Amino acid sequence: MQKAYLYQTRFGATPQSDGTIRFALWAPSCQTVSLEIEDAPPRPMTRDAEGVFTLTADCAFGARYRFRISEAQAVPDPASRSQPEGVHGPSVVTDPTSYEWHCRRWQGRPWEEAVIYELHAGLLGGFDGVRERLDELSALGITAIEIMPVNSFGGTRNWGYDGVLPYAPTQAYGDPDALKHLIDAAHAKGMMVILDVVYNHFGPDGNFLHDYAEDFFDHENNSTWGTGIAFARPQVADFFIDNVLYWLMEFRFDGVRIDAASAITDHAWFGKLRERVVATVEPGRHVHLILENENNDAELLRDGFTAQWNDDGHNVLHVMLTGETEGYYEMFAENPTATLARVLHEGFAYQGEINPYSGKKRGMPSGDLPASKFILFLQNHDQTGNRALGERLISLASPEALHAAYALLLLSPMTPMLFMGEEWGCTTPFLFFCDFHDELANAVREGRRKEFAKFSAFQDPEKRKTIPDPNALSTFDDSRPDREARATIEGRIWLDRTRSLLSLRKRHLIPRLPEAHSLDATIIGDKSVLARWKLTDGSILSIAINLSDHETCRITEPATLLYSSAVRRTVEELPPGSLVAGLELNA
Known part of the structure; x- marks a missing residue:
């Protein structure tokens, strides 16, 4: 069994079999580039017709280096593996064999077993701090942690979506070996590790690509977050595909979640990525490609992408739980009960209809897809942190209705995702934070x-x-x-609730989830829906949820009661703010 892993990327500083290091930089805006390794004179690099500069050199691991792109400017490696002095400092040649892997037989887990826990490594004490939380998460029933982006960014604190060096884990969380140790430890406990990656823009601090690779950008397709990226160029496509494979193969992540996939304008890139992943990953190993995609592109899910964050599911539940209809919640303000029924029955709410918030068509039909293709959540970094004051849902919704929605989240055949602290009913806000300075800091604050x-x-x-x-x-x-x-009493109640619901999911649902499909979803009252799914073995899962604050609904008592959130109820009654889940077992 391998003790260490190395993935040979097209760009960056990559160890060769003869002990040398191959340095490669795409700098089409330059005619000359020199490699500057600490304590050594600059060495000119060889340019090919594409503008790729290369040089193979004897170089010790740990050496710091930069690329001299002009007499006045030297820049870090855009494919740097380590930036101990930050995004403005030199890059470091890393040794992929310096970490010896212990859980070498890990093959991942099939997707239907996923119970995801999204977290921010910096807030939990860095990679070592997250590793110390694994036992308690595993004991609750979490089977996958999803880490917000770890790529190097300006300053020492950031959500991670303002990164500029996508291959270099930020030193603020730990060095590359600390990240590998975290992943190795998670695998030893049977947990998958998923990484958020950001390919649709670069952050505003520390991005030097404009100075030597203007062809990296597509100025005709800028997004809300920054200058567009020219994914149609082979060098750009390879840069990001290699980044996915670097995380999957060298760091042994079990999957990536591609942020704001709708801002990647070259749709063909997704197919190229999937083909390369399939061709590269070891046979029998489970790896997962996850999307956050405003386009609700169901075709990508049919073509092999594992799942998509179901923003529609979150948004309609948020409207029903809080009554809020400003901003993008306006899209879900009209008849939210029918919208929830459609989400539970068909996955996406928007399947080609006009989005009233943007005035454009959104989505495509998704009703044929298995329920597990949709990742459901009540909270995540976006919908909590993009609030002005970062309030969590527990501060905005009634306790009874939130309990019912939480049970829906953890017992639905959709793939559930929790946001850090949600398992104990955390009330601490999650705010938007960064670490910029001077004019940039003022612009971000006022913006x-x-x-x-x-x-x-x-x-x-x-x-x-x-x-x-x-x-x-x-x-x-x-x-x-x-x-x-x-x-606290409330904290223990929430933890017991989480543990109980996930135990039910593990025992009764997960074995029956592969290819589970919806049968129907019916409106049974104000803010009330009855949804049914046919599971793998032919059993029928039914969930009746009532998010009304005043109306009691009539239901048929399930053959086998799986869970009821109501403190008191009579048979065939669904009180306000409650849920009943049941199984009709296949004889």
Whole structure:
């Protein structure tokens, strides 16, 4: 069995079999580039017709280096594996064999076993801090952790979506070997590890690509987040495909979640990625390609992508639980009960209809897809952190209705995802934070406040000043989940609830989930839906949920009661703010 893993990428500093290091940089805007390794004179690199500069050199692991692109400017490697001095410092030649893997027989887990836990490594104490949480998460029934982006970014704290060096784990969380240790430890406990990756833009601090590779960008397809990326160019496509394979093969991640896939304008890139992954990953190993995709592109899910974050499911449940209809929740304000029924029955709510928020068509039919293709959640970094004050759902919804929605999340055949702290009913806010300085810090702070000026609660300029400064250290500290709350009465109730629901899922549902499909979803009252799914063995799962605050619904008592969230109810009654789940076992 292998003790270490190495994936040979097209770009960056890659060890060769003879002990040398191959350096490669795509710099089509330059005619000359030199490699500067610490304590050694600059060495000219060879340019090919594509503008790829290469040089193979004797070089010790741990050596710092830069690329000299002009007399006045030297830049870090865009495919750097390590940036111990930050995104403006030199890159480091890493040794992929320095970490000896212990869980070498790990083959991953089939997707239907996934119970995902999204987390921010920086808030949990870095890679070592996350590793210390694995036992308690495993004991709850979590089978996969999803780590928000770890790529190097400007400063020492960030959500990670402002990264500029996608191959280099940020030193703020630990070195590359610490990340491998975390993944190795998770595998030893039977847990998958999924990584958020951001390929649709680069952050505003530390991105030097414009200075030597202007062809990397597509200025005709800019997005909300930044300058568009020219994925149709082979060098750009390879840069990001190699990045996925680098994480899967060298770090042994079990999958990646591609952020804002709708901003990747070359649709053909997704097929290229999947083909390369299938051709490269070892036979029998489970790896998962996950999308966050505003386009609701069901065809990608049919073509082999594992699953998609189901924003439609979250958004309609949020409207029903909170009554909020501003911003993108406007898309779900009209007849949310029917929308929830469609989500439970067909996966996506928008399947080609006009999105009233954007005025454009959104989505495509998805009703033929297995339920596990849709990742359902009540909270995540986006929908919590993009609120002005970062409130969690527990502070916005009634306890009874939230309990019912939480049971729906964990007992539905859709793939469930929790956000860190949700398992104990965490009330700590999760805020937008970063670590920029000077004019950039001012622009981010004021841009954040201006963003909320259209919301009724923040139309007063003085009120907008109460929105926390993203750059303040206190904003980061205030976002750290309060673990002491786990020991409170409410915390223990939530933990017991999470453990109980996930135990039911493991025992009764997971063995029956492969290819589970919806049968129907029926409106049974105000904010009330009855959904049924046919499971693999022919059993029927039924879930009746009532998110009304006043109306009791009539239901047929399930043949085998799986779970009821109601404190008191009579047979065939579904009280306000409650859920009943049952199984009709196949004889």
